[in-house]
Amino acid sequence: MAQQRPSTNGRDDVVEYIPALRAFARIFCRQPEEADDLVQETLMKALANLDKYEPGTKMKSWLFTIMRNTYCTRAKKNKRESVGVDESMVEKLVTQPSQEWSVHAREVQSALESLPVHHREILVLVLMLGETYEDAAEICGCPVGTVKSRLNRARRQLLLALNEPEAQPLDSVDA
Template sequence: MRQGLAALLPDLRGFARFLTRDPAAADDLVQDTIVRALAAQAQFMPGTSLKAWLFTIERNAFHEHCRRHAREKEIVGDMENAARENGGENGGAPMTDQMLDLHDMLWQLPDEYRVALILVGAQELTYEEAAQICDAPLGTMKARVSRARSKLAALAGAALPDDEKYNKINEI
């Protein structure tokens, strides 16, 4: 398997450069592909095309990255629009201040809560996938996400004037 991977690196890099149109992003994609392939090597069926299997992994990783990137842009765009709408007239905090506040609040959460919230909320994993990653029961993962959201809402509420608390808590 490892010899086959090494022999196919130039082909993987070429396909990745075609997909990404960026040499640095292509290298990252090839690395991600190799990591995924090694993790899933038990799923490879001997006698089938290793190259096709790797290209499928690479293509899927690329599409996953594109979906994640599009979702991140959508979220940031929504936040920027909300900041423009609220910040211009009401003297609200600029977008960067709000992002820094969120960052600070996230780091005030216990590690288990923060990881659970990031996996389910930001990375859009299912509760089952997040539970598997954290090696925790499904119910525990759901409770961690719920508690993380509640604690974040409380932290956001404490940092906001009374008239903004209700809106921010509902956004979380």
């Protein structure tokens, strides 16, 4: 069994904290490659400035501070810099207008509100909240068959209200 020798220059101590630095980097970076880059840059800075480390203080805290500051500096720099785009691509970089989606969302909300309460309730429970037919039946106090019927009718009424081509007129029978 090999004995650990005390570190004479602090480099061994820095290397000992690489797993902790990798874990800490994942807080800042979602991509593992970006986290590894941040760890590498932190290690380079730490080793280059090892003479500024004060013995008796916590090495791990010192390294984490270097990493946090490195990340913040990177973030500020990335915010200021814009990546160059080929001029032929500039014409293709267009942001689509979002007004149409907003109008459509209001139409759907209005159509949903125009449904009878028992149809709207089933539609929200099953389609939006993801409840099972059985759970929806228990919540509404009706048989599972009624839930399925109401859901089918609610879907068709919603499609009709939104003037969707798949919609078929409903008969006047209501579940």
